[in-house]
Structure formats: structure tokens, C-alpha cells
Amino acid sequence: MTATILTVDDSPSLRMAIRIALTNAGYTVAEAGDGVEGLAQAAATRFDLIVTDLNMPNMDGLTMIRELRKQPAQAGVPIIFLTTESDAGMKAQAKAAGATGWLVKPFVPDQLVKIARKVLGR
Amino acid sequence: MTHPSSPSSIAWNADGELQALTFVMGTETFAIEAEFVHEILDLLPTTVVPGADPLVGHLINFRGRVIPLADLKPAFAMEAATDTSPSRIIVVELSIGDGNHYVGLRADAVDEVATIHVDTVEPPPQIGMRWPRDHVRGLVRRGDGIVVIPDIAILFERLATRAGRSVH
Amino acid sequence: MSAVDPVAIFRVEAGELLDQVEQDLLDLGHRLTDAALVDAVFRSLHTLKGSGAMFGFDALAAFTHHCETAFDRVRKGLAPATAELVAVILSAQDHMRALVDGDAPRADGDAILARLEAAIADGADLPVGAPVVAGGGGWRLSFALPVDAMANGTNPLMLLDELRELGPCTIVARTDTIPPLDDLTPTDCHIGWDVTFAGAVTREAIEDVFIFVMDDMEMTLAPLDAAADEVTPDVDLPPVTDVARADPVSVAAKAGESVRVPAERLDTLMDRVGELVIAQSRLSQLAGQDGGLALRSVSEEIERLAGELRDTMMVLRMVPVATLFGRFRRLVHDLARDTGKAIELVTEGETTEVDKTVVERLFDPLVHLIRNSCDHGLETADQRLAAGKPEAGMVRLSAHQAGGEVVITIRDDGRGIDRTRVRAKAEANGLIEPGAVLGDQELLQLIFAPGFSTAAQVTNLSGRGVGMDVVKRTIESLRGTIDVASIDGEGSTITLRIPLTLAIIEGLLVRVGEGRYVVPLASVEECLELSLEEDLRSRARSLITLRDQLVPFLRLRDLFATGTRPDPWQKIVVVSTGAERVGLVVDQIIGNHQTVIKAMSPLHRDVASFSGATIMGDGGVALILDIAQLVATGQSRDQSREERLRAAG
Numbered sequence: 035m036t037a038t039i040l041t042v043d044d045s046p047s048l049r050m051a052i053r054i055a056l057t058n059a060g061y062t063v064a065e066a067g068d069g070v071e072g073l074a075q076a077a078a079t080r081f082d083l084i085v086t087d088l089n090m091p092n093m094d095g096l097t098m099i100r101e102l103r104k105q106p107a108q109a110g111v112p113i114i115f116l117t118t119e120s121d122a123g124m125k126a127q128a129k130a131a132g133a134t135g136w137l138v139k140p141f142v143p144d145q146l147v148k149i150a151r152k153v154l155g156r
Numbered sequence: 157m158t159h160p161s162s163p164s165s166i167a168w169n170a171d172g173e174l175q176a177l178t179f180v181m182g183t184e185t186f187a188i189e190a191e192f193v194h195e196i197l198d199l200l201p202t203t204v205v206p207g208a209d210p211l212v213g214h215l216i217n218f219r220g221r222v223i224p225l226a227d228l229k230p231a232f233a234m235e236a237a238t239d240t241s242p243s244r245i246i247v248v249e250l251s252i253g254d255g256n257h258y259v260g261l262r263a264d265a266v267d268e269v270a271t272i273h274v275d276t277v278e279p280p281p282q283i284g285m286r287w288p289r290d291h292v293r294g295l296v297r298r299g300d301g302i303v304v305i306p307d308i309a310i311l312f313e314r315l316a317t318r319a320g321r322s323v324h
Numbered sequence: 325m326s327a328v329d330p331v332a333i334f335r336v337e338a339g340e341l342l343d344q345v346e347q348d349l350l351d352l353g354h355r356l357t358d359a360a361l362v363d364a365v366f367r368s369l370h371t372l373k374g375s376g377a378m379f380g381f382d383a384l385a386a387f388t389h390h391c392e393t394a395f396d397r398v399r400k401g402l403a404p405a406t407a408e409l410v411a412v413i414l415s416a417q418d419h420m421r422a423l424v425d426g427d428a429p430r431a432d433g434d435a436i437l438a439r440l441e442a443a444i445a446d447g448a449d450l451p452v453g454a455p456v457v458a459g460g461g462g463w464r465l466s467f468a469l470p471v472d473a474m475a476n477g478t479n480p481l482m483l484l485d486e487l488r489e490l491g492p493c494t495i496v497a498r499t500d501t502i503p504p505l506d507d508l509t510p511t512d513c514h515i516g517w518d519v520t521f522a523g524a525v526t527r528e529a530i531e532d533v534f535i536f537v538m539d540d541m542e543m544t545l546a547p548l549d550a551a552a553d554e555v556t557p558d559v560d561l562p563p564v565t566d567v568a569r570a571d572p573v574s575v576a577a578k579a580g581e582s583v584r585v586p587a588e589r590l591d592t593l594m595d596r597v598g599e600l601v602i603a604q605s606r607l608s609q610l611a612g613q614d615g616g617l618a619l620r621s622v623s624e625e626i627e628r629l630a631g632e633l634r635d636t637m638m639v640l641r642m643v644p645v646a647t648l649f650g651r652f653r654r655l656v657h658d659l660a661r662d663t664g665k666a667i668e669l670v671t672e673g674e675t676t677e678v679d680k681t682v683v684e685r686l687f688d689p690l691v692h693l694i695r696n697s698c699d700h701g702l703e704t705a706d707q708r709l710a711a712g713k714p715e716a717g718m719v720r721l722s723a724h725q726a727g728g729e730v731v732i733t734i735r736d737d738g739r740g741i742d743r744t745r746v747r748a749k750a751e752a753n754g755l756i757e758p759g760a761v762l763g764d765q766e767l768l769q770l771i772f773a774p775g776f777s778t779a780a781q782v783t784n785l786s787g788r789g790v791g792m793d794v795v796k797r798t799i800e801s802l803r804g805t806i807d808v809a810s811i812d813g814e815g816s817t818i819t820l821r822i823p824l825t826l827a828i829i830e831g832l833l834v835r836v837g838e839g840r841y842v843v844p845l846a847s848v849e850e851c852l853e854l855s856l857e858e859d860l861r862s863r864a865r866s867l868i869t870l871r872d873q874l875v876p877f878l879r880l881r882d883l884f885a886t887g888t889r890p891d892p893w894q895k896i897v898v899v900s901t902g903a904e905r906v907g908l909v910v911d912q913i914i915g916n917h918q919t920v921i922k923a924m925s926p927l928h929r930d931v932a933s934f935s936g937a938t939i940m941g942d943g944g945v946a947l948i949l950d951i952a953q954l955v956a957t958g959q960s961r962d963q964s965r966e967e968r969l970r971a972a973g
Contacts, residue, residue, distance in 0.1 A: 048378075110475060112479075118367075132475070133476065136536065140370075140373055140375060140385075141374070142377055153478070203839065203945040203946065206885060206931075208927075215945045217944065220596070220598050221595065222925075222938075223925065252926050253926040
């Protein structure tokens with residue numbers, strides 16, 4: 035069974051890049067454009083991994099992670115957030131909100147795949 | 157018992173009470189919300205503002221700020237104060253126009269901070285008042301007489317929006 | 325999966341990012357110390373680099389990386405933002421566009437990078453040393469995950485798998501920290517592990533496994549060959565070699581060179597200083613009356629300190645006009661584009677400092693004046709060449725301080741103001757009688773009359789419903805003056821003189837009846853005596869003769885309805901607003917007074933004669949006369965107004 039990954043990002047090009055990288059690596063990918071959409075998607079399907087940006091309109095990544103972790107069904111689901119080197123404080127906040135790990139932007143597709151393998155084990 | 161001017165109607169607390177400062181002007185006793193009162197000052201030198209409405213005919217130096225000194229007597233059919241040094245000045249902070257402003261109120265004497273209960277307050281009567289009805293928000297019956305709750309917000313707001321027009 | 329090419333999407337995004345970079349760089353060129361702009365440029369470059377690398381634009385990513393690094397240095401205070409740096413990055417930004425399009429000559433990029441290197445030469449980029457510690461003899465690792473690690477998506481089994489992949493190792497679980505069953509939450513992680521690596525594994529490789537949990541977990545990692553009880557810290561910092569870290573003091577000092585403070589805090593501070601000055605003058609009064617020598621000397625010391633504090637306070641509100649001038653480069657750039665004229669903007673004296681409020685309020689008038697110069701003043705390139713002038717028109721914006729004023733001039737080398745047309749227009753508009761004899765300055769000043777416009781037709785540039793009369797009024801509201809000079813065929817010059825600060829003025833303190841008033845000293849022309857005899861003689865008139873000129877005058881005692889008798893020796897203070905004069909009759913001139921201006925209350929909005937109030941040394945309040953208003957009153961002798969003032973006083 036292939037793992038299903040939800041990617042939440044407001045940049046279409048980044049979503050596209052993530053989708054291409056992960057599908058090439060054999061994963062199934064779903065997309066959401068902001069935190070609100072992300073929550074809705076996560077409520078409908080149980081994902082094996084969620085990859086989310088932090089700065090997004092409507093609902094930011096931090097809020098979405100907090101909301102997700104409030105739900106018992108989402109316990110243990112790995113959440114990787116995308117951040118920039120300059121967001122040291124953001125990293126701590128996202129960890130506190132319940133994120134599993136992070137990926138520093140900019141990243142090459144291989145890095146994302148590596149991290150997916152790391153947290154999914156497959 | 158609905159009140160005509162809701163923006164400046166009285167903000168009773170949950171128990172139907174109001175903390176108010178009562179003070180004397182001429183022959184009348186007035187009450188204003190204690191929460192508006194910033195400070196009570198003794199005699200201060202005042203400066204006349206030529207051309208200003210007699211309601212706010214003076215300025216005082218309130219801790220480095222220049223603030224208007226209001227005399228509510230003309231609004232309640234009393235002779236404006238003639239002495240240059242009122243015995244007491246109640247400094248209130250009010251929302252006027254675009255922001256909060258300090259205004260000094262002349263008083264002949266300052267009584268006390270009293271608790272007024274909603275049951276003791278009546279709206280101003282339709283007839284038989286010596287002063288404009290909308291200058292008053294309510295009348296409080298007290299053992300020995302009546303305490304007036306003036307509508308100072310309306311009085312000052314009118315002055316501020318009048319901008320250049322004279323009411324006299 | 326969508327058929328849209330992500331590379332195409334990236335190209336669009338990159339274009340937008342570069343537009344933003346260009347905009348920010350243009351702004352930065354005018355405000356080199358603006359940290360927010362530096363940050364913005366850095367972020368855009370950073371994103372561009374990252375996305376570029378992701379979509380296979382390796383050359384773009386590599387090139388952008390250098391620019392990003394340069395801005396990172398500026399951001400961290402290691403290198404200054406200079407005009408040269410901005411210029412280099414601007415050209416680099418063009419190169420990046422070419423790289424996005426895929427047709428950029430490599431030599432161009434190298435040339436730009438060479439310039440870039442020179443631009444941030446002070447303190448070259450030193451690599452951060454990151455020595456690789458090779459644990460040739462193996463490692464002993466001991467770790468326990470954060471309690472909530474599993475709930476937050478970390479699977480310990482996978483970490484153990486990763487560790488096994490690094491090399492041969494033995495893993496032993498520690499279960500002594502597992503709580504009794506009653507207290508156990510199944511999603512909590514209480515097990516710790518001891519891992520022994522026998523072979524050659526790097527510290528980094530081991531730490532990498534724990535990258536996401538390292539900050540929150542317990543971990544010790546020690547080489548096997550070290551003493552068994554030696555525990556190394558969980559994070560081993562590489563030796564510090566970066567210049568920035570080597571000298572944190574200089575970095576801190578640089579960052580501390582300027583502090584942004586909300587203007588309202590300055591205003592509050594100003595109020596407090598005002599109070600202090602007043603309290604101090606009361607103190608010195610008391611000390612002078614009945615104080616001993618000791619009290620008097622303390623009082624004098626405080627007087628000196630309070631004075632210095634006030635002066636310092638004034639300086640705090642001053643900002644260089646560069647912040648103002650910088651905003652006009654783009655304006656002129658756009659005007660040149662819209663008019664098709666070649667226009668060069670030259671600015672001088674940008675370091676001249678003016679009160680912050682003044683700077684803000686000068687913006688609109690200056691926009692109008694510069695538009696006017698570009699639109700009406702400067703000729704087209706053809707006309708200029710025909711007149712033997714350089715093809716590009718020049719607008720020179722300069723500032724300098726003269727006494728308590730800042731003088732700002734807007735000079736163009738255009739055709740000059742057509743006096744014949746000004747006259748014709750003024751006559752047509754009924755501003756002057758046909759054939760009226762006017763001095764040159766009077767004639768030129770007509771352009772500031774309400775509704776006047778010299779444009780033969782209103783162009784889309786100047787026709788914005790704002791006239792030169794509005795400019796003049798704004799300048800006068802700043803207690804400034806505006807003058808115009810023009811030479812046919814050579815250009816025109818507009819000169820603005822503005823007081824350095826609005827918060828404080830030099831005033832002439834006068835007494836009218838029992839009240840004290842402040843006349844702004846800048847508008848005082850002269851002071852004369854008015855004997856009782858002269859006063860009686862002029863009672864019926866409202867004009868006095870001053871050096872063969874009739875000057876209207878106002879008896880402030882009457883205007884303010886003081887109800888007092890005049891002093892036997894009244895004074896006339898002659899004030900002016902540029903061309904118009906009026907005499908103010910007062911009872912006494914008390915003297916000069918440095919005045920901290922306080923705004924009038926909104927409750928006094930209908931009182932027109934005063935522009936503000938001030939607090940005197942003795943704590944009393946004096947009103948500041950609004951000279952423009954009084955001159956207008958004196959000129960028009962508005963009877964109804966005066967009667968109202970009388971009635972109301």
C-alpha cells in the first residue's frame with residue numbers, strides 16, 4: 035500500500051513541485067491551499083503524512099497543526115512543516131504546536147522525499 | 157421608561173447600580189459617572205479664551221496639558237461663574253470627536269462618590285423643567301432633594317461638532 | 325495530476341518576485357538604512373533562490389545565492405547598504421530575469437559578481453568552520469525521546485531502523501522510566517535506549533537521525549575510546565570563526581545606532597519635558613524669593629539640565645529631509661515617462677534635518693511643485709535642443725538650514741514663467757485690473773492666487789484639482805513662506821522657508837487686558853508705541869499710517885472684549901504674512917518667550933483667533949495668536965465676526 039500525503043501550501047508552484055517529487059517517489063498526494071482546506075481534507079481522509087507551509091492566508095500552518103493535534107484521530111500522524119532559515123522562533127512554535135519535523139526552504143525534491151521516507155519508514 | 161439618547165445613557169452594572177461622583181453647582185446637586193473622573197483639583201489659575209462658548213470659556217494647566225475648563229451652569233439656566241478661581245475642578249476624561257480628551261468641570265463643592273440604584277432614577281419630565289430636557293439623562297430622588305445626572309457627553313459633542321458656528 | 329507545467333508557474337512567480345525586488349531596491353536606494361527594506365529584498369532573493377533550485381534553475385539559484393548572501397550580511401549589520409550595492413543588485417536583478425528566461429551570458433553574471441564582491445568588500449565572507457568529528461573508534465549513544473514524541477508523529481522504531489542503517493550497532497532498551505500502569509498514557513513515550521556503534525560513524529550522521537527531536541530530548545553521545553564515565557554535551561558547537569560572532573560587540577553597536585520610536589512616545593516625552601521646564605521655573609522663582617544659597621545653586625543646576633533636556637528633545641524629533649527627497653525620484657522618473665521628456669532630478673542637502681511633522685506635511689506641496697516644474701517648466705527635448713540647451717531638463721531640489729529655518733528650493737532650467745501669460749490670465753480671472761501696475765514679485769505671486777493656473781490646457785499630470793494656492797496655504801500653515809523667481813528661457817526657482825520645528829516657536833509675549841498672548845516672533849515686523857492721544861484720534865478709524873503706508877489695525881482689547889481700560893502707553897505690534905500686514909494693539913509687550921505649542925481642544929474648534937496655547941514659566945496658560953487669521957480679519961474687518969466675539973466674550 036502506498037502512503038498518502040497531504041500537502042498544504044498557498045503557492046501553486048510549490049504544491050506542484052511537492053506533488054511531482056512525491057508522486058515520482060511512489061506516494062499518493064492530495065493538496066490543500068491553506069489551513070482551512072487542510073483541516074477539511076484531514077477530516078475526510080486519514081493521511082500518513084502532512085506537509086504544510088506555515089505562512090498561509092485564512093489559516094496559517096501553526097493554527098492548523100494545533101487544530102489537528104486536538105483531534106484524537108490525528109494523534110501520531112507525522113506533520114512536517116516548511117520553514118526558512120530565518121524562522122528560528124517559528125520552528126520552536128511549530129514544534130510546540132505538535133509538528134513532527136521540518137524542512138528548510140529552499141529544498142530540493144530529494145530532501146523532501148528523504149524526509150518522507152524518514153518519518154514514514156517506507 | 158425608554159431613554160431617548162442611548163449613546164449617552166447610563167451604564168448600570170449588573171446589579172443595577174452606578175458609582176457616581178456628586179458635586180454642587182449653585183443650588184443644584186449633580187452626579188457624573190465615577191469612572192470618567194480622573195482627578196479632583198483645588199483652585200488653579202484660569203485663562204480666558206476670548207470668543208469661546210461660555211460653556212468652555214477658560215483653559216487650565218493640568219499637569220503640563222492645556223485643557224478646557226467647562227462651566228456647566230449656563231447649560232442649566234444658572235449664571236456663569238464670574239470668579240476666576242473656582243473652588244474645585246473635576247477633571248474628567250471623555251470621548252469627544254476623534255479621541256479621548258480631558259476636560260475640567262467647575263464645581264462649587266464636591267460631595268462624595270455615591271452608589272446610585274437604578275430604581276431611584278427617573279427620566280427627565282416632559283414638562284416643568286427649567287432647562288433643556290436633553291441636557292439631563294436622569295433625576296435621582298434622594299432623601300433631601302434631587303440629584304441631576306447631566307448629559308455632558310452630548311453637551312461637549314455638540315460643541316466639538318459645531319466647528320465655527322455660534323449658538324449665541 | 326494537473327497538466328500545468330510547474331516550471332511555467334515558477335517563471336511567473338519569479339517574475340513577480342523580481343518586480344518586488346526591483347521596487348524594494350528603488351526604495352532602498354532612497355532609504356539606505358531602512359532595515360525593513362533590506363529584509364524584504366533578502367526574503368525575496370531567498371525565496372527566488374530556493375524555488376529556482378527546486379525547479380532546476382541551478383545557474384539562477386547559484387547566482388542568486390551570492391546576492392542573497394550579500395543582503396544577509398547587510399541584514400546582520402556586517403556590511404552597510406550602499407548606493408553601489410543597490411546599483412549592483414539592480415543590475416543583478418536584470419541578470420536574474422535573463423537566467424529565468426534561460427539566455428544569460430555567463431560573463432555578465434561574473435562581472436556583476438565581481439562588482440558585488442567589491443561592493444561588500446569590508447569583511448569578506450569567511451566560511452564557518454564545521455569540523456567533522458570522526459568517531460573512528462565507535463560511539464556510545466544514550467537517548468530518551470520527548471514524552472509527546474509519538475503523539476506528535478515521531479515513530480521511535482523508525483529512528484532505531486535509521487540508526488541500524490548507519491552501521492553495525494547493538495541497541496538495548498531502558499524500561500526503568502516507564503510509570504505504573506495506572507499512570508500510563510499509551511501514546512506517551514517512556515522508553516530510553518542505549519546504542520553502541522562499533523565502527524566508523526560520524527557524529528553528524530548520528531545526530532542527523534534525531535534532527536527533529538534533538539532540541540527536546542535527552543541524549544548523550546560519547547566516543548567509545550573515551551573514559552567510560554565521560555559524558556559529552558549533547559550538542560557540540562563548532563569552533564567559532566565567523567567575524568560576526570567573533571565580535572558581537574561591534575554588531576550590537578551597529579544595530580544600536582538607530583532606534584525606531586513611535587512618534588507619540590516622543591510627544592509624551594515632550595509633554596513631560598514641558599512639565600519639567602515649568603516646574604523648574606517655579607522652583608527658581610521660589611529659590612530667588614526666599615531660598616538660601618544652596619537652594620539657589622541647586623535650582624540653577626536644574627534649570628541648566630532642564631534646558632539641555634528640552635534642546636535634546638527637540639533634536640530627537642528631527643529627521644533628515646533625505647526621507648522626503650528620496651520619494652521624488654520615482655515621481656520624476658514617472659513624470660519623465662509620461663511627458664516623454666528627459667528629466668534629471670538633482671538633490672542637494674539631504675542631510676538637512678527638519679521636524680518630523682514638517683517633513684510629512686511638506687510632501688504634498690513638494691509633489692505639486694515638482695510636477696509643475698516637470699510639466700510646465702521644462703520644455704520638450706526638441707525645444708530644448710533648439711534653444712541650445714542640453715537635451716535633458718534638470719530639476720534641482722535642495723535644502724539647507726538658515727537660522728531657525730530650513731530653506732527648500734525647487735529649481736528647473738526650463739522656459740521660465742511667462743509673465744505676459746500670467747498677467748493675461750490674472751486679468752481674465754479678475755484677479756487684477758487690466759493694465760494694473762504691478763511689481764515683478766507681485767506679478768509672479770499671482771500664480772499662488774486661488775484658481776490660477778498657467779497651463780494653457782490642464783494636462784493629466786497637473787490637473788488634479790490642486791492648485792498653487794493650496795501649496796501656498798499649506799506652507800503658510802507650517803508658518804513658512806513661499807517665493808518665486810524666474811528668468812525667461814533660463815528657468816524658475818521656488819523657495820520655501822519653513823521653521824525647523826512645529827513643536828516650539830519663538831514668541832513675543834504680550835498682555836491684553838488681564839490676559840497674556842503669544843505672537844509668533846517670525847511674523848512680527850516691528851513694535852510701535854500708541855499714545856492715548858493718538859489712540860483717541862484714531863478711534864473712529866481702523867487704519868494707521870506707517871511710513872507713508874496705510875496699515876489696518878485691530879484693537880485686541882476690543883476684539884477679545886476684555887472690558888478693561890487701555891494702558892496709557894499701548895503698543896502696536898505690526899505682524900505680516902508675506903505681503904499683507906496688520907497692526908495689533910496690545911496693552912503691554914512683556915518680552916520674548918520660547919513657546920512649546922499645545923494644540924487647542926476640539927471644544928475650541930470654533931475659536932478662530934488662536935492657533936494653540938502654551939504654558940508659561942509660572943504655570944499659567946497663554947494663547948498663541950493665529951496671525952494668518954488675524955490678518956484676514958484685519959484686512960476684511962468682518963464686522964459680524966467681531967460683534968460675535970464681543971457678545972461671546
